[in-house]
Amino acid sequence: MDRSIASPTLLADLGGTNVRFALADVASPSPLLLDSVQRYRVKDFDTLADTIRQYFADTGHTAKQAIIAAAGRIANGETVKITNNPWAVSAHGLEAELGLERVRLVNDFAAQGMSIPLLQTDQLQAVGNVAPPERNHKSSQTFVVMGPGTGLGVAGLLFRHGHWIVLETEGGHSGFAAHTAEDVEILHRLNARFGRVSNERMICGNGLVNLYLALADIAGQPAHEYTPEDITARANDGSDALCVRTVETLAGIFGSVAGDLVLSLGGWDGVFLTGGVLKILMPWLQRGGFRERFEAKGRFRDTMEHVPTIAITHPEPGLLGAAVLAVLDAGHHLPS
Known part of the structure; x- marks a missing residue:
């Protein structure tokens, strides 16, 4: 220095x-x-x-x-x-x-x-087929910023007439909205454990363990005392089908919540993904479940198909x- x-x-x-x-x-x-x-x-x-x-x-x-x-x-x-x-x-x-x-x-x-105003194009990676957006190219833009680490962080980012404005939130603690039959089964089990189920209970490092235990119970299978690192390692090498299903499920729920945040904050210009767990999840986010559930917003599907989701790769x-x-x-x- x-x-x-x-x-x-x-x-x-x-x-x-x-x-x-x-x-x-x-x-x-x-x-x-x-x-x-x-x-x-x-x-x-x-x-x-x-x-x-x-x-x-x-x-x-x-x-x-x-x-x-x-x-x-x-x-x-x-x-x-x-x-x-x-x-x-x-x-x-x-x-x-x-x-x-x-x-x-x-x-x-x-x-x-x-950080987004100073990120270079080689520090951004599209998740899905929609290209990262241009920044500063029009007078008004609204983005969502979110990502999993020890917890789930959420913020809004606005560009208005030459100025960047950040909206601080605790959106990771919003309640989980189940969309599929499996979601409902997961919700029942986590609700029995925690009393209230926030999105952070699933979309974070320990969320992998919560999902793994819930899915094991749903399947009637014995659960091992796995750490988040154990689950992702076994998913990546394909040695444990339940670990594979766990990471796939997290990716889908992550996409669903990201899409809900676009609707809630009006983040039509894109979602920037970050967080300490993101790098481990990236191969699974790219497999399609994330974008499918991100876009599956009923009457807004056509709009959501054009909203970019972008991973921040800056260290x-x-x-x-x-x-x-x-x-x-x-x-x-x-x-x-």
């Missing part, structure tokens, strides 16, 4: 399992300094402040401002209780504890969404989006 940068901004992408740090140079056309990226496991630290201290100690970097993209609802711009993670974070608390001049908290998928979209927010906070314009 170029240590001559006058005032770098600390970036953090905080999820349920890992936290990633990097620095941003807000005056650069490529503001995310990729060689500054470090990852830490949440379970190894008591607080976010402790982890930031470790990052500074490990790298020799310092910063006076920070943008923290966190998996959870940001209350009054000041605090967040991390979903699927024991930490709670306060912006003012971090400022006081670490001597930072300013800390801004944003939802993690708001940051993921804000750190959350940090890139946080860097974009740092650029805008500093009063700079994004490179065109």
